[in-house]
Amino acid sequence: MATSNGQGPAANSSDAADTSTHTNTSTSTSTDAGTRTGTGTGTNTPLALADQASSYRVSSPTKEAWISHSLKKRRGEFVSQQQLRMFVGTWNVNGRGPATAAEMRAWLGFSSADADAPDLVVAGFQELDARAEAFVYNDAAKEQQWTEALVQALPGGYRKVAARQLIGMFIVVFVAERCYDSVGGVQTASVGCGIMGVVGNKGAVGVRLVYGDTPVCFVCAHLAHDAAQVERRNAQFHEVCRRLVFAPDDAGWPDPLAPRREPAGAVGVFDHAYVVWLGDLNYRVGQSEPSEPGGPGQADPGPSTYAELLALDQLRAAMGDRQAFAGFEEAAVRFAPTYKFVPGTARYDERRRPAWCDRVLWWAPSGGIGCDEYTAAASVLMSDHRPVRARLVADVWRVGRARRQAVYLDVLRELDRYENECIPTASLDADRVDFGRVVFGSRVARRLRLANTGQVPLEYGFVATPAYARGMPAWLRIAPGSGMLLPGEAAHLELSVLVDERSSAALTTLSEDLAAILVLHLTRGRDYFLQVAGCYEPSVFGCPLEILVHLRGPIRAMQRADFAACLASGQFSVPRCVWALTDFIARYGVERGCSCFERPPDRALMRVVREWLDEDQALDPAVLLQWRAEAEAEADADSHVARTVVEGRSPQLRLEPAMRRFSERTAVGSAIPMLANGGAASEALERMTLDTASYGSGSGSESESDAEPPTASVAAAAAAVGNGGSGSSSSSTVAVSALPHDIGIDTACGCLVDLFRSLPEPLVPFDMYAACVEAGGVSRAAALEALEILAPGRLNVLVYLLAFLRECVERGAVTRRRVARVFAQVILRPRDVEDAVVGEGAERFVEFLLIAQGQI
Structure with a gap:
């Protein structure tokens, strides 16, 4: 057998190239008091094999499953399997001296003559040293005494390979001589979680070893006593699982089908193929002890009552609720409760309800462990606990690593061929x-x-x-x-x-x-x-306002360099497209007594108007207007106008005498130079007016007095609105909805609204939205103050637009409330829909801006 540094066995493999040595701790280390605090545990990442010649990396879960399935079918080519027979025993000795050879043999339950003598003997003890001074200093005398007692009781042919003591907890592992060369990678560890969470009066000691190529972990634990401390026992189980770690090594791996992983950190309890957990786990029957003593002594309740008592077993309840030991298994319990006896007798202590405190469990996620015997040595009376033993049989394996790598690469090549045949096209x-x-x-x-x-x-x-x-x-x-x-x-x-x-x-x-x-x-x-x-095709619709205020010609004729030069000019005014629309609405709508912003536009006509604006052409009234003598609308007006435009004909104008040419210098047009130099927001908004006297001061051969007036209904409505004083809807004697309308005016109004709606950033920038909406809920002064930081170019356009809209309201073409409802959605817009403010703050904000100084 090969040894590592003369310390103990070293694992060897069927492949000479994979021979490695692993140190074995054959002597115990004294009180570790939980100072080993390894972080994290290794993970068994399947199918991450890196071939030395060429690196294969398989990441798809589907591919991993396919490769794992293929390797499983071919495992016989690289895996040789055998069975490992184990004796696993636990005994709380209650601080008593070493047991006699007869007591030890009664616990072990086998002799050298047995054909099925175990390959491994794992013995765990609790309360090995119950003296108070054991908490202060380490004394290996008890360990040596009990080890010698075991050696005397064991049949010949066994050698000790590992031992670990932590105050009263002690675990020792013996291996049969015939199997000694199969054991390697031996390590021990301990963790205390008793007093103050670190002292070793409670906790666990553990041994890790590799049998063949199969890593196995044995944990001997002593958990909190008292029937009521179920949650504390559960917590101590998880604490041991977290803190009981071993040094990283490359000995064995849990899955023979998975590639051998490189050591990536501390090896945890569950980084093994099997975990065997033994000890005085102290789980009781029921949640409390009997309130009354049961007499001088209690007899064995008898096998007929075991099922009833086990139904109240705290350990089984914790496993069922996954509070502790989730995934662990235990053989059927068919022996009497192991606690608490009057030492030296077969009677239970009347102050305690009998319970199965001493248990052996195992964790094998892929199966592979069976139990031939699970019982207690009822004849061993020296302690208040009865020793428990389990005879386990586990499937272990050796892996031909070179052969396994060859099979793995062959499977990858097969997958590659399959994928090439099944690549989607x-x-x-x-x-x-x-x-x-x-x-x-x-x-x-x-x-x-x-x-x-x-x-x-x-x-x-x-x-x-x-x-x-x-x-x-x-x-x-x-x-x-x-x-x-x-x-x-x-x-x-x-x-x-x-x-x-x-x-x-x-x-x-x-x-x-x-x-x-x-x-x-x-x-x-x-x-x-x-x-x-x-x-x-570049368009004024959707064009940034910073561009529109500088344009001096058709946007369709602009080149990329022209836009840069336009922005560098430093001179801005009201956009020509805005002036064209407002001038058209003022001339042919407001002045003629038509309603504005009340009815939907004609979509076919809107496309025509957009083309004109993009080409910087004047709006042709002969194409757009369809004057009506009556206030009520005709049902087929929109389709008629659209049809005439598509056919290239001008619609018939009903009030052709009223279409005499207006002056090129209208009030709306004259507002541009007035506002070109900008100014403070409040001052500009307060002094915004339209020169109403300029309406009708034409430069043509005909004066306004020569033009034929509108029809009687239109004139009457206009007169009624004009008598309303301020022009607000509340003082008008005729409702705006009763005024005549023209589809061309409706279309121009719709284009004006769409023009401002299509700005990438609204007239009032996104960053000012919240402040302006909030000001709309306060007062007119607050609304004006909110606009003080508005850039001059935007302020010019806003002042011009508000002046035009105020004139429309004062002449009765639209109500102030309607203007606020329509333009609040285009002048003010949130950056994101989620930022929109629910309420009337935006509409009130626009209404405040439409109110002239001195009005209420």
Whole structure:
């Protein structure tokens, strides 16, 4: 037999290349008092074998399961198995002197003549030394006496390989001479968790050894006494499991099918193939002791009552509730309770309810342990406990490591061949999708066919790339973006482009192109690259306000360098597109007595208006307007106007005499130079007015007095509104909803609202949203004060817009409440929907800004 440093046995293997030495602690170490505090335990990571020639790393759980199953079928090629017969005994000796040879043999229960004599003898003792001074200094005398008693009782042919004492706890392991060369990797450890959680009057001592290539851990424990301390016993079990650790080594591994792992840290209790737990665990029957003494002595309750008593066994309850010893097993208990006896007699102490305090359990997650005998030595009377023994049989193995590695690599090659045959494949009917001309707010869709051309199910999805965290740009949607196809199936993917305020800024300023490369990934297959592209037409809709206030021409004619020069000019005014819309509404809507912002726009006409604004063209009233002589609407007006626009014809104007040309210098237009230099927010908002006298001061050949007035109904409504003083809806004699409307004016109003709604950042920036909404719930002064930090360019636009809207209210074209409801949603917007404030604060904020100085 090989030895390591002359200390004890060393494990050898069937493969010479794998021969390694492992130290064996054959002499005990004295009181460890729980000072060994190893951190963490090793893990048995399956299938992480690193071949020295080439590194194989298998990470997929499915692959690991397949390889493990393949190795299990071929385990006979590299694993040789045999059975290990073990005697495991526990005895609380109550501080008594060494037992006689006869008492020892009665406990052991076998002799040299037995054909099934155990290969390992594991004996655990508790209360070996009950003296008070044992807590202070280490005395190995008791250990030596009991070891000698065991040696005398054991038949010939056994050698001690490990021993460990901690105050009263003592574990010793003997191995049969015929098996001595099979044992290696021997280590011992101890942990105290008694007084103050560290003293060794309670705790455990443990031995780790490797039999063949099978690591086994033996734990001898003595847990808290007293029937009521169930929770403390449970806690001490978990404390021992956590703190009882051994030094890292490379001897044995728990699963013969798993690759040999490199030592990664301290070896814990459960880093073994088997754990055998023995000792005075002190679990009782019931939750308390009898309230009355049972007499001078109690007799054995008898086998007929064992089942009733075991139903109240605290250990079985803790195992069933998974409070302690979860996953452990125990053989059937068919012997009398082992505690508490009157020493030297067969009578139980009347002050204690009989209980099975002394137990032997085992943990074998993959099975492999059986029990031939589990009993107590009833004839051994020296202590208040009866010694307990278990005859266990465990399956142990030797692994031909070189052969195992060869089989493992062969299995990997087989898996690789299988995967190559079953790699999913697909076909796309195009690798490029062209969306053509794309404009703001209009959705363009294309379809792409994806087919499964392989022999296995196909899972697909668009994956993230460094350019796009979610796999595609914000302006692109793909439905479905992921899915599964069976062999022969196909799916039509719809790719759609929609440029909105979230994605328009970079596209409008030409800092980004409407183009991207997407990665379509097949699970366990290849990647397909898909190019998408389109031609985005820059638009004032979705354009940042910082650009709009500098534009001096059509946005469609701008180049990338022009945007930079535009921003560098330092000069800003009200955007031309805003002026064009408000001027049109003022000339042909407000002045003619039509309602504004009350009815939905015509979508076909809106596309026409957007084209005009993007090309910096004037709005053509001959195309947009459809004057009505009556207040009530006609049901087919929207479709009629849209049809005429598509056909390239101008709609018939009912009040053509009223369409005489207005002056180019209107009140709305004259507001631009007035506000161009900016100013303090409160001052600018207080002095905002429209030069109402300029309405009708035309520069054409006809004056306002020469123009034919509106029809009687329109004139009457306008007069009624004009008599309302301040122009608010509460003082008007005619409701705004009763005024006539024109689909062209409704469309221009809708475009104005959409223009501000489409700003990437609203007119009042996101960072000011909360303060402005809060001010809306306070007062007009608070609303004005909240705008003091508004940038000059934005302030100019806000003052201009509010001046126009106030004029609309005062002329009766719309109520102040309606303006607040419509524009509160576009002037003020939260950055995220979750940040939106519930209530009327935003609408009240806009209402306050519409109130002129001196009004209530």
